[in-house]
Each structure stands twice: as structure tokens, then as C-alpha cells.
Amino acid sequence: MHGGQMLVEDSARMSSILTASKTGSFPSMTKIVGTLGPKTRTIEVIEACLIGGMSVARFDFSWLDVEYHQETVDNLRKATKNVKKLCAVMMDTMGPELQVYNKSGNPIELKADDYVTITPDTSKVPSQGILPVNYAELANTVKKGDTIFLGQYLFTGSETTSVWLEVTETRGQDVICLVKNSATLAGFIFTMHAAQVRINLPTLTDMDKQAISSWGCRNNIDIISLSYTRQAEDVRELRAFLAAHNLPDTQIFAKIENVEGLRHFDEILREADGIILSRGNLGIDLPPEKVFLFQKSAVYMCNMTGKPAIVTRVVDSMTDNLRPTRAEATDVANAVLDGTDGILLGAETLRGLYPVEAIKTVGRICFEAESVYNQPIHFKAIVKHVGDPMSNEESVASSAVRSAMKVKASVIVVFTSSGRAARMIAKYRPPMPVLAVVIPKLKTDSLKWIFSGAQQARQCLVVRGLYPILADLNAASSANTGEDSALEQVLTHAKSVGLVSSCDRAVVFQKIGDSWVVKIVEVP
Ligand SMILES: Nc1ncnc2c1ncn2[C@@H]1O[C@H](COP(=O)(O)OP(=O)(O)OP(=O)(O)O)[C@@H](O)[C@H]1O
Ligand SMILES: CC(=O)C(=O)O
Ligand SMILES: [K+]
Ligand SMILES: [Mg+2]
Secondary structure, eight states, rough: OOOSSSSSTTHHHHHHHHHHOTTTTTTSSSEEEOOOOOTSHHHHHHHHHHHHEEEEEEEETSSSSSSHHHHHHHHHHHHHHHHHHOOOEEOOOOOEEEEOOOOOOEEEETTTTTEEEESSSSOOOOOOSSSSSSSSHHHHHHOOTTTTEEEEEEEESSTTTEEEEEEEETTTTTEEEEEOEEEEOOOOOOEEEEOOOOSSSSSHHHHHHHHHHIIHHHHOOEEETTOOOHHHHHHHHHHHHHHHHHTTTTTEEEEEEHHHHHHHHHHOOOOOEEEEEEHHHHHSSSSSGGGHHHHHHHHHHHHHOOOOOEOOOGGGGGGTOOSSOHHHHHHHHHHHHHHEEEEESHEEEEEEHHHHHHHHHHHHHHHHTTTTTOHHHHHEEEEEEEEEEEOHHHHHHHHHHHHHHTTTEEEEEEEEEHHHHHHHHHHTSSSSSSEEOOOOEEEOOOSOEEEOHHHHHHHHGGGTEEEEEEHHHHHHHHHGTTOHHHHHHHHHHHHHSSSOOTOOOEEEEEEEETEEEEEEEOOO
């Protein structure tokens, strides 16, 4: 059961480390985002990922086309039905990504101390001596001494399949580079990252717009992960585009992947619904000694404002191995202790040999870290950050979390329509799970009437500690009559999944009429 009875600071902790974890059937509070690709697109594997703890599926449009992703998302829908679990759909844009296409798929061997020319002439065949890139202005953008990384998609920057280049000169539109490490580039697409330079391409490209208006609309996507977000305007532009394409409720998670995004972090955070700390790219854009500082500061700011923070690139080595490295295992736990909402798996699930094991391993580490998370410190920091006077809702929400801790409640139940109230509770990081009971609302898009709710429920799946339940329509009418049939149903469900037992206490946060109310009930 979740609970955080002991902190790492407690002196009695050491021997208890060896006690087996009671993970049970309930997943970690920290959410796991899995990128679906070649190794994770059959119904069977997706089912195993969902059962293993994946609650958000990411579709990366840097790779392949709308038809490919449609097949995968159709399989995801079947899998969620089969295992009776909700899963949010996250679409990841391509953005201004530099790519080298290696049509033949023949490996390219680069040797340390050799020279290689990067050219925008894409009629050239990539080889040891020449690498054609999909960007005409590279020579005007980089200068002597700059660093360029190149490798298979989702490369780590310290492996034999990616290469570190140093710009020695520019010649017309070409860029001549010194190869710093020997490497064999394999695959059909290589990603290029020029460190700390501005790529003069729009954040939301025409290709992305096309994919959103076709695939995105067709699948009523829950979240867009906006790659290479560099300023708040990027988010505003996407927001307007979504509204114009009948996707007004799709959330925007800004991916911070370079120093320009880092510089504008505060303004981006104000506009976005969540943040993805894209350590893959940012980890090579920043000097290594600065990466942790960005992570701690960014997660802290997200926590203070109650917006989800997702950390990427945690267990790269699990792409080919059953166990993560010691450093990776510790890194996952530290991300949880920092306060992250979710962990995003990329290569591990996309092309890895052990996608399900990667999900489960990360889930177990998160679960363990959550049990020693210093929630009281976090709680105090938010109260201080929000300051006085608090809004009525926030004041009651924070009190609900405090009450739940004081009475050692097993669960907090929150009734919500948009998900906002649930996120407000989660912001205070209660140590027990929060059941977000999503009450459907009747809405019109001027063509037809529809019930909202399913999407809002799925969007809760990216927030630490939230477990959404989509209420039936009868629940919607019972609230204002003071009837508690919905609450009874929720507690019965919580009992059936082993989350609560008879005589446990549950804290309920709900809106009755215009007032926010907290009550403490005993599980029947
Ligand atoms: N016991 C209950 N049973 C069923 N419905 C309930 C119960 N208690 C509250 N509700 C309903 O839950 C809904 C809570 O949604 P509400 O819209 O107030 O919150 P939200 O969507 O998180 O915030 P906002 O609308 O401000 O974005 C209300 O419609 C309320 O009437
Ligand atoms: C996932 C991703 O894009 C990154 O970490 O850079
Ligand atoms: K991408
Ligand atoms: Mg990236």
C-alpha cells in the first residue's frame, strides 16, 4: 500500500531497506509514458505494457507515417478494451528536427580524426565522407568549434552508434567537421543535433500540421508533446491551431530540448499544460554538469504551479539489457524524489528488446522512491509559493490533503469534470492514491451534442497519484440532490481492487452547489 511511513532521513531506515516491496497489483503513483513503435505495436504486447503499468502511449511523428501510427493506435484501443484499462494518447511532433536519411540502410563507418562534410544537397548518398541533411542553412548557423551530434534516433551521445563532430570550417552551404569518435551509424534515419544553435525552422512544421489535422483529429488525441518548444508563442500558436481543428481540449505539453527553451522556461510554463524535460536533446545541448540543475529547477517550478513534469531518457541501457545500470536505477528514483509526475520511455519501448520489463522495472523503482518521498516539505513549499490569500478552492483542496494525512486515509476521492479539481489535489502530492471520479458533461460543438469526460479522465493519467474513473451518467445528476450513490460505487470499486478495506477512511473532495466541500467517510 502507498503511504510513505519512513523517510530516507530516518535513522531506523537502513535494515528496512531489505524488506521486500509490497507493490501488489496497484501501479506506481508516478506515471509511465511508453513510446509505441516496431517492438510495441501488437495487441498482445500493448496489453502487457498496460498491465505492466504504462498509462500514456506516445506516438512519435519523427518516425514513419500516419498509416503506421493509425494501425498502432487501433491496436492500442483494442488492447485497452481487452484489459479494461484507460490509456492516454500522446502525439509527439517532429518539429525542427535535423535528419539524415540513409535510404540504403547500409551502415556508415566514421573514424576518429577523419573529416566529414555535411551538405544540404540531399541528392548525395550518405557515406564516410559526406552526410546530406534536410536543412539548407546549417552553414550559416554554425561556426568553427561548434559541436554537432549525429546518431540513430534517440541516441545517447556516448555510444559507438553515434558520433560527436567538431565544426572546422564552412564552405558555401557545406560544413566540414572533424570526427571526434569512431562510430558505426546504422539504420535509415539519423538525428542531427547542433549544440546551442538556433535552427531557423518553425516549431510546428507543415508536416506536423498535416499529421495533427488528419491523425490527431481522427483519434481525438489527449495530449500533444510539442517538440523543441523554444518560446511561449510556440505553445500559443499550437493552441490556436488545435482550436481551429476542433481539438480545443487537447492538452499541450511543451518539450524543452535546447537552451533556448530553457531560457524561456517560465513563459513557456505559463502557457503549457505540462512540461517534458527532453533530456535526450537537452542532455547534449547543455554541458553535462548542468543537466541535473535544469532537471531540479524545472521539476520544482512545475510542482509549484501544479503542472505535470515528465522526465525522458532514464533507462537507455534497457534497450538491449534486462537490467538497468546502477546509475540509471538511481536516476529514476531521484527523478521521483525531485517530484516528477511521469517517466517517458523512448528507445526502451520503441525498439528495445524488453519493453514490458523496462516498464515494470521503472514502475518498481518509482514505487519504492514514492514511499520515502518527503511530502511534508513539498506541501510546505507549495503553500508558501501560492501565498495568501489562497483561492477558496485551493485552500479547501490543500486542507483535504492535510486531513487525509492526519486521519491516515487510504484514498482521496475527488469529483471533477474538467480534471482541474483532481489536479489541484494532486498538486499537494498526497501520499495516498487519488481517485478522480470524472463526471461527464453535455457539450455541443454547434453541430452535435456530445458527452465530454472520457478525454478528461485519460488526461488524469499523466498526473502523479491520480487514478481516473469515468462515472456513469446517473452520477452526474445525483450530486446536487445530496445523493451519494456515485461515492458508494467508487468505494466499492476501490475495495474490489484492493485499494481500501472495510473501516478504512476516505477523504472526499467535491463541489456541492457552488461550495467546495471536504468530508471524511468510513469505507463500509
Ligand atoms: N457525490 C457526488 N456524486 C456525483 N457527482 C458529484 C458528487 N460530488 C460532486 N459531484 C459533481 O462533480 C462535478 C465536479 O466538477 P467541477 O466542474 O465542479 O470540477 P472541475 O471540473 O474539476 O473544475 P472546473 O469545472 O472548475 O474546471 C460537479 O458537477 C459536481 O456536481
Ligand atoms: C524524448 C526526446 O525527444 C528527448 O529526450 O530528447
Ligand atoms: K519527435
Ligand atoms: Mg528530443
